[in-house]
Amino acid sequence: MPVNIPKTDQPRVVIIGAGFAGLKLARKLYKHNFQVALIDRNNYHQFQPLFYQVATSGLEPSSISFPLRKVFQNIKNVFIRIADVKKIMPDEKMIDTTLGTVWYDYLVIATGATTNFFGMESFMKNGIPMKSVSEALFLRNTLLENFERAVTRLDKEEKRRLLNVVVVGGGPTGVEVCGALAEMRKFVLPKDYPEMDFNNMTITLVEANTHLLHGMSPEAGDKAVSYLKGLDVEVKLNHKVLNYDGEEVELEDKENFQTNTLIWAAGVKGQMPDGVDPDFVVRGNRIKVNSFHQLEGHDDIFAIGDIAYMETEKYPQGHPQVAQVALQQAKNLAKNLLNIQSEKAQAPFEYKDKGSMATVGRNRAVVDLPNLRFAGFPAWMVWMFVHLMSIVGVKNRLVIFINWLWNYMTYDQSLRLILRPSSRSVEKQKRNE
Known part of the structure; x- marks a missing residue:
């Protein structure tokens, strides 16, 4: 059964993700x-770089999420459909979704990446x-529930x-x-739980x-270690994990750690839709494309992000999986789709590295620009400005800025809420699935 999208004489671009x-x-x-038919399993765009602030009660999930329909209000040629893609059918120029089938003139796969556990089942399970956003909320609930249990x-x-x-x-x-987490431990938790050490x-x-x-540069990595140690975070470099049973983490050198909370941030892999030729799938579960973002042999199927x-001369192992690459590839593909319609030559993609950055808490950050590296308070200010300007929606930017300002002035936030779905809503969701 076809998905209800109006017929059109315009070329249809179906974007997955x-x-x-x-x-x-x-x-x-x-x-x-x-x-444009934009298909995603969620009805909102998520700002991934700030997931950790949701998980540590620094921001509410609504402030880093933006409704897709709000983005395209009053736009008559963009159709949003909330669905999972079941299969791509290149021969029919269609995709099969949980809502039905959708035909395309051009298909763009932008499904992004998900967590890579590298086949380690114990970490996948525990x-x-x-x-x-939902995983960040689950982590927030887990942390807060553990603190509540610990106090008893x-x-x-x-x-x-x-x-x-x-x-x-x-x-x-x-x-x-x-x-x-280290700043939360130092400034917030002792006030919330004065009876605990x-x-x-x-x-x-x-x-x-x-x-x-x-x-990033080795200097940035060394500075990050210095900042973390200054916050009393124990840093174990050149250590590999072997197993985690939910209570004990086993390292390769047999050094073990006792914990009920293990956060996995060790790698990502592509979210591959069914129907992609396995010959095009490479390391990291990514889709190999040419310099025009096309799958070989398919002039009408593209992948970005x-x-x-x-592979390019400068990036023989592929481009880094960061937001700037995704944004620049989208911009280049948009130009190429217009060139195709105008019967003009396509432009090969060339990534312009604008730099990398990371924050390690209040007044602590590292920034690597193409011709400049710096750290500390100036880097922290740059990190905040860049992330704030990258958020979708003026209201979201304002809310995040107020939250950051309040947190800076008070060393505290009032967002430590344990939010669980009701048993009725969980049962209803299972029935709908």
């Missing part, structure tokens, strides 16, 4: 002679990922296990969540590489 790449492409195309426990070992947190993965997400709470960051922030793997 409303992340940075998919949303940017839709916003670039709607002013031109295209019908670890907590942070690749969506008499057994010291059980109390310590409930308080301890282990983070696996020393990229920006792992570093930033450790910094936020949070000197007994340990935060441990485990990284398999020899330095943090892989992809984290799911896309494009």
Whole structure:
């Protein structure tokens, strides 16, 4: 059964995924002679770089999410459909979704990335990922519930296990969540739970590489280690995890950690829709494309963002899976689709690296620009400005700015709410599925 999308004489561009790449492409195309069908399992765009602030009670999820229909209000040639894509059918030029089938003239796969557990089942079962707003909320609930349980426990070992947190993965997400948790431990939790001694709470960051922030400069990684140690975070470099049973983390060197909370931030892999030729799938579960974002042999199927793997002379292992790549690829593909319609030559994609950055808490950040590296308070201000300006929606920017300002002035937030779905809503959701 076909999905209810009006018939049109305009070329139809179907975009799977409303992340940075998919949303940017839709916003670039709607002013031109295209019908755009934007398909996502959520009815909102998520700002992934700030998931960790939702997880640590710094921001509410609504402030880093923006309704897709709000973005395209009064736009008559953009159609949003909330569905999961079941299969791509290139021969029929259609995709099959949970709502039905959708035909396309051009198909753009922008499904992004999800957590990569590298086949380690114990971490998949017991670890907590942070690749969506719902996962960030689950982590927030878990942390707060553990604190509530710890305050009632008499057994010291059980109390310590409930308080301890282990983070696996020393990229920006792992570093930033450790910094936020350390500041929470220092400034907030002692006031919320005056009867507990949070000197007994340990935060441990485990990284398999020899330095943090892989992809940034070694100096940035060293500075991040210095900042984290200044916040009493235990940093374990060149350590590999082997197993986690929900209470104990086992490392390769047999050093173990007791914790009820393990946050997995160690890697990502592409979210691959069914129907993509396995010959095009490469390392990291990404889709190999040419310099025009096309799958080989398919002039009408494109992939952009984290799911896309494009080898170039400068990036022989593919581009980094960051927002700037996704945004620039969307912009280039929009131009190429217009060129195709005008029977002009397509422009090959060339990534312009604008730099990388990460924050480790109040007044602590590292910034790597193409010709400049700096850290500390200036880097922290740059980090805040760039992230604030990248948020979709003026209201969201204002809310986040007020939250950050309030937190800076008071060293506190009032967002530590345990929000659980009711049993009735869970049962209803299962019936609908």
